[in-house]
Amino acid sequence: MENARIKENIGGSRHRYYWESFGKRGFLSTDLMSSGEAVSTWDHIKKWIKDVFLPQGYPDSVSADYLEYQLWDTFQVMCSSLNTSLLLHSTLEASGVGKENASALSATLAWMLRDVSFMFATILFTYAKSTHMSSNCKQWRLFADLANDVALTLKLFSPIIPLPLNLTMSLIGIILALVSAPVVPANTALASHQARRGNLADVQAKNGSQAKLVRLVALGLSAGLISHVSHSFQYKVITSFILMGLHIFANYKAKRIVRIETLNRPRLLILLEKWFSVTRIPSVEEANKSEPLFFGAAYKQNYLPYGFRLKIGSSLREALNSIGETEAFHQFQNLYSSFRHENYMLLADFQKKKIFLMYHENISPEEEFKGFFVAYLCMLHYISMEKNIQIANVNTTGMEKSTPGGEIINKVKTSSHALYQDFRKAAIEKGWKMDPVHLSPDECRYRFTQDDFIQEDEYTRTN
Known part of the structure; x- marks a missing residue:
């Protein structure tokens, strides 16, 4: 050998x-x-620390933004933990601790009311928004931390708020539900982005270990902090607001660092806007930095630009109710041949600025992406006619504002194939992943029966 x-x-x-x-x-x-x-011994210690607090195989087993994100996330956990410990003093003071006329029973009931309010509010908020928390994980994680600061502010001023203790504690419980509900799904989605070797559980576990270590350090620091500022309400307010400001800043920096390569509605809209304005696809880093964190598509249900609304995974019944059975029937007649062999279908009421994207039971992530692209292109054609403006790659020849919706969709669908392929190719070349697409659709799915009737399996709810 x-x-x-x-x-x-x-x-x-x-x-x-x-x-x-x-x-x-x-x-x-x-x-x-x-x-x-x-x-050396120091080398062994560093290796042990790395094995305890970082995912196995780091840095190759995680995303490139892992370390920078975790540093900012660790800093925000420190600020939040210090503030929480500091304001525990205010909460206990509001509960009557240290007062001669205080009742242990009344304080116990107040804390129980807080827990009851927290549980009910968590259930309701999860019901209303849980389907969006994973696809828009950066926005909802930031929302949770902002809600946490609101709850801490309420705790800070609870001793002087002219409200019954039970009501104050219930309000705190409701606000904390807005913190608790998004945290787990948003953190799971972020960890899924970070894990690159099928090591999601390991990444989540090590992230949790990092957070626990930081909270242990914060507990030690908070003991000295409380002893220095708890005697003065003014000092306590100033210290708390400084910690809140640092907490919000660190959270914002952490979310801006994350570079997710898959597409949700906000990032997809950024790509489409750039493509149809300057025929260019932004890079993964550029689009993530431009993604709105405090407003926009992540928080507005069915959001599209220009006041349009796109309902993804819509039921035919919902489209019929909005468009009207007569108009919907005419659209269906025009569109049947175009969509008969597709795994999605579009109906629209352009005057009301509503578009309905319906999914076949066998739809793939690629076809979800294509359906959204065609719906967006239909919107641009109508806007081009309505406002009489020229838009790149939008040809409205033979169409006018009064053209029936079915004809607009049919013409756009027929001419969109080459444009879609160019867009898709350019996106992939920029590093974007087409699978999965995180568009948070409703769960209604249709199928064509042997008699060419549509049968639907509808699991949607009206939010």
Whole structure:
């Protein structure tokens, strides 16, 4: 056997193994990171810390933005933990701790009311918004932290708020529900982005270990902080607001760092807006930096620009109720041949600025993406006619504002194939992933029966 060499990378530590046949010495190993120096005790400690608090295989097993995001996230956890410990003093004071006329029973009932309000509000908020929390994880994670600061502000002023203690505690419980409900799904979605080797559980567990370590440190620091500021309400307010400001800043920086390569509605709209204005696809980093965090498509149901609303995964019944059975029937007649062999279908009421994207039971992520693209292109054609403006890649020849909706959709659908393929190719070249597409559709699905009737399995709810 000839002399052979193998290089391997183990969690950032590189080694070289080589087989030296001459002299029959067998496998020899060299640590390329140590430069021939002996491994010190400090090196062993650093390795142990890395193994305890970072995912196995770091940095190769996680996304490129992992470390920077976790540093800012750790800082915001520190600020939040310090503030929470500081304001526990205010909450206990509002509950009557230290007062001669205070009742343990009344304080217990107040805390129970807070827990009851928290549980009911969490259930209701989860019912209303849970389907959007994963696809718009950055926005909802930021929303949760802002809600947490609102709850802390209420705790801060609870001793002087002229409201019954039970009502104050119930309000705090409701606001904390707005914190609790989005945190788990948003954190899971962010960890899914970070995990690159099927190691989601490991990433989540290590992120949790990092947060617990920070909270332990914060508990130690808060003891000294409370002893210095708790005697003065003014000092307490100033300190709390400084911590809140740092908390919000760190959260914003952390979410801006995340570079998610899959498409949700806000990022897809950014790509489409750039494509139809300057025929260019923004990079993953550019689009993520432009993605709205405090407003826009992540918070507005069925959002499209120009006042349009696009209902994804809509039921035919919902479209009929909005468009009207007569108009919907005419649209269906025009569109049947175009969509008969597609796994999606479009109906629209352009005067009301409503578009309905319906899914076949066999629809794929690629076809979800294509359906959204065609719906967006239909909107641009109508806007071009309504406002009499020219839009790149939009040809309204033979159409006018009074053209029936079915004809507009049919003409756009017929001419959109090449344009869609160009858009898709350009997006992939920029590093975007087409699967999965996080558009948070409703769960209604249709199928064509043998008699060409539409049968639907509808699991939608009206939010």
